[in-house]
Amino acid sequence: MENLEALVIARRLRVPIGDAPAGGHPGWGEAAARQLDAALLSVGFKCSAALLERLGALRGETVLDLGVRVLAAVRELVGDHVRHNAYFIGFPSNVPDTMEFWAGLLREALLDPVAAARVRPATLNLLALPGYGRYQHTYADLLAAHAELIPLAGDRVTVLDLGASLESEARELFWSMAGSQVPLPAEDLTALRALAAFCPDEPEHIPVRENRAVVNEERLAAGRPLLVDTVTDVLRLACGASGGDVTLATLTRFRSFRRAERRALLQALDAVASPARLGDVPRHREQWKRLGERLHPHEHPRFPRAAQVFEVARGARRARGLGSRLESSLAQGRTGEALGLLAQAPGALLRRLDHLLRTADDPSAVLDAAGQAAAGASGRVLLSLREHLHNRLGPVAGRVFANRHGRAWTTPDARSPIEESVLSRAVAVLDEEIIRRLPDPGNLIIDPDVLDVALPLSGKAVAPGLGMLPRGSLSAVNGELLRFFVHWRQAERRTDYDLSALMLDASFGDPEHVSWTNYHNAFATYSGDLTDAAAGASEFIDIRLPQATKPIIIPQVYLYAGEPFDEAAEAFFGFMTRDGGQKGRPFEPRTVRMKSDLRGAGRIALPLAFLRGEDGTWQAKWLHLYLKGRPGFNQVEGNRVTTSLLVRSIVERDHLRVRHLADLLARRGSAGEHTTYIGLQAPAGLPEGARVYTPATLHELIPA
Template identity: 75%
Template sequence: MDNLESLVITRRLRVPLDPAPGTSRPGRGEAAARRLDAALLSAGFTCSPALLERLSRLPGESVIDLGARILAAVRHLAGDHVRHNAYFIDFPRNVPDTAEFWAGLLRRALPDPDASAQAVTPRTLNLLTLPGYGRYPHTHADLVAAHAELIPLAGDRVTVLDLGGDLRSEARELYLSLAGSQVPLPAEDLTALRELAAYCAGHCPELAAAEAPETVPVRENRAVVNEARLAAGLPLLVDTVTDVLRLACGASGGDVTLATATRFRSFRRAERRALLRALDAVATQAALGEVPRLREQWKRLGERLHPHEYPHLPRAAHVFDVARGELRARGLGSRVEEALAAGRTQEAAELLSGSPGALLRRLDHLLRTGTEQERVLAAAATAARAASGRVLLSLREHLHNRLAPAAGRVFVNRHGRAWTSADTRPPLAPDVLSQVAELLDEEITRRLPDLGRVVVEPAMLDVALPLSAKAVVPGLGMLPRGSLSPVEGELLRFFVHWRQAGRRTDYDLSALMLDEEYGDPEYVSWTNYTNDFATYSGDLTSAPDGASEFIDIDLGRATRPVIVPQVNIYAGEPFDEAAEAFFGFMTRDAAQQGLPFEPRTVRMKSDLRGAGRVALPLVFLRGGDGGWRAKWLHLYLKGHPAFNQVEGNRVSTALLVRSIVERDHLTVRYLTGLLARRGSTGERTTYLGLRAPADAPQGATVHTPATLHELIPA
């Protein structure tokens, strides 16, 4: 239950409480509630008036117990659950010159400084093994004693925690939001959905009867929901054979995205019967074309399900016959590729007509390879009426960016791994692009719900629509890839913290600075501690008990308009194998001192994960007005197995960042424009903002970035 409570607090910024009034005398819990609010303020959070009033009516001991759980959840959200030390105790002051620092280490390493020429052989000297290097030379208590207390300013972050309903209703609401998401979820949200689905199957029986397949549109989400339904003996939500394979993988503790092979467990007879019945119901001749793509996983599953024991389910057995090569079934993709390679564009369009989403994803290719564009456009118009809203929005964004030449094409996989290539596609006629764009705008507008009177916080307008959330790890202040957000404050500070799980692990925080043309690179890292406007806190080379690194940027003195923070894996465990790894940034005014890490100044923090060895969370850009904004990347470079440094990836990073920065993403501004064009007859109010407002009208619906996926039309 504590984990569910923490999920609600961190994902919804609401504290679940039973609505029944407290049994204690009025005011008995008031002192404890005030102490809790003061402790929350030190981490950059505060209780809403409604939450404070409700806590005040509880017994004091109950407030203390609940307060400990609330504090643990929000401190973890802001990265304040660990003690952040810095290699240089006075950071950002008194950081030595890089050459001076290394010369000092060398002098201390020599038994006789006067014999340095005879004692050192530069060709064989490993500077990283010098005594004292890469480990904290002082304790956290020493660091605290060396720094003044943070001066609170009005610009410090204060995130409001609101009063929620009881845990059952809050868990049910979060479950429906994640299960009904129109966009794929990150791995962390899939894990949360799995726990919520199991809880709701036992505590929210009304969901079992009311749930319909179309309410779980994303396949991975559906597999997780089906795990709970299989365990509870409820009907399964499947409409493709791959849905059954995903469910079997999830029920075996494997990967429901099917990106990695799963070692299937032994299923109980009732489970085998349920899986084979579901498979038999959807294994049509056309559906068998999906099987060869995942042939090996199907063969392994057949060894566990024993389909020969169920002769009354012959279509289920055909799936495994295809996997073993005893039956031949061609997939849609191979037939389409064959038609396109032969120049039969109309045939390819007809083949894709039965799969509207696939047709729209290939529309650019169809328009480029065929001469019968009118027929292709007619097929696209028909497909648009049946495809998902996420596909329509993705195509709309793609077509908009086809009008302007880009620095390069960007490809991003499900793990956030990114790479670029030159754009060699021939251009599409502007009138064709305009025709398809207008068609998509009309269809998207038709599907948008009536939100009534829409009130939008200006900063929310530049938040990108979450067309995929797989690479966006949940955290504090997180926005979808492509979002722009203002950066306030005079000092910008990046931070990374990691703790190794088993072997020595060395992460390096670095910053790449580029000019207006994304060239003339300059950097700050463990090989170059300072420049005119940036300072590095010092290099830690192992983290058995955790390590933190920081980079300070004086925005007023910055001579480069493009600043790219990155985290390089120099040695040891990947991001998703470390015991803990997270990145974030803080903003401060020049008058503020304080510790290197002050949770009240944290604007963004999230875990690091992904298959790459170089993390690029976001880029900071100076506009023509002199103001700074962040554009969110959520990208990873492949990098090298070891010894990654900012100097080694500056060219690929510059090209990738430029390609993302110059790409126009569909934002909330686009969505509200469509809503305004259509008009509204509703009387309710919908508020769109980075945070829930304290003075929202009674009954208003509030959407923040955490729930923006709910506005993606079905």
């Protein structure tokens, strides 16, 4: 129950209270509520007026118990649940020159007879010098060396609102996540699994198949009918029920299923295994063969079509899928035949629209088919295609591809152009269909700060956290000092991550960097290199924005040695902003603007880039990307070209943002009297029953 409570607080910024009993010593509850509010303010949170009033009516001991849990949840959300020490105790002051620091370590080693015996000039390893890469002072020493933070009005204050009962809040969160039109990241799938076990009902329509598989796990355990309409749905469910990957990106070791479970899986498979659906089996042939060994289909002759699935997997039966027939038609230039094949798969047709328009002799026929397909495709496909076609109108630095884990790569754009009139007609068709599906906004209120937030067309690469926005979003950066931080704790092996920053000019050239090989430049300072994180390690980089001579700054986290991001016991990145005269500790939770876990499959993390506009103001552009890198010893000097091209391709891409959806909502018009609010955070005073969309619920705006 406490885990669900923390989940609701972190994801919805609401404190579930429900019917907690009031009473107790007069004034004690109010005093405890004020103490909680003060404690929350120290980490950049505060209670709303409604929450504070409700807490004041409770028993004092109830408020204290709840306050401990609330404070723990928000401290972890902001990254304040660990101690952030710095290698150089005075950081950002008194950080030595890089060569001077190494020379000092070498001099000390040579003066120590024991250490000197290990120093071999021919094989000198600077990172192995005594004292390098490990804290030389305690966290208490660090606190004593830094003055208290001076609170300023510009510090972050995130409001926690009053929630209903835990059951009600958990159900609302479950329905939002299960009914999402957008694929969820791994952390949200884990949360969805916990919510599915807690909530007795689920939405009628679960469009994303990974979400459906998670819900089906609970249905299978309870002996309820399964929600499947393809053979792959059954495979996803079997993987999830075995503790494996419902996205099918990694192989699953299937467990032994109970007889009732085998019967339920085979019955569901038999119901959907039509001849047309058998063509989906070869894509996951090996997993189907392993599943067949666990389900024993030969013991259930009542399900002959289910048995055919495993015959296809073993190669005893041939099934040619839509994909192979389509590729054959396109390879031979038979666009008309390809359109006929795609007539029954509207989503597939729209995903291939660019290719079809480039290869067709008559683009009008393709556009006519696209117009018919638009009515049967999901809203996410329509919006994704809309963004894609808009970016085809102008030149790009390169094509960017990112998989479900955020692993990214670029290629030159060798596609032939499409006539502007053809693109304009296709865009008009898509906008018309999207407008038709949008809900009546009623009285629409939009916070201007949310207009440049990108629509969440895929959430798989975006780890949940504080202040997180979808890839391609732009957000203002205020303050004179920008400070990046990374914290990690190794699980089993010595692990060395390196925080670095690459600085580029306006044409993405003339690179400079700050890292463990270069502690300073004219406007940036590195906190020092840590090479072991058995008890946790933190690194920082300060950027003095008014003195920055480069308009593009790209923070990066490199795996130098040890455990990858998704194997470490803990790993997260974030950034803070402060005014120039605001001192304080290296890590001050109330100045944190963004924090999220690092868990991508690559060895180089690129969370976001900072860009200075022509008017001198700074913005963050959200990347959520990972580069493959080398197995070890990655550093910024070896990846400058790759990083520059990748970031340029993302920065120059015009992502579909809330601004576009707001324009479509305005074109749709309104006949209702209700209120719809879209913003970064819900304000007080909205009418009762108002529909509120914030970054945490922005996926609910994607039409079905």
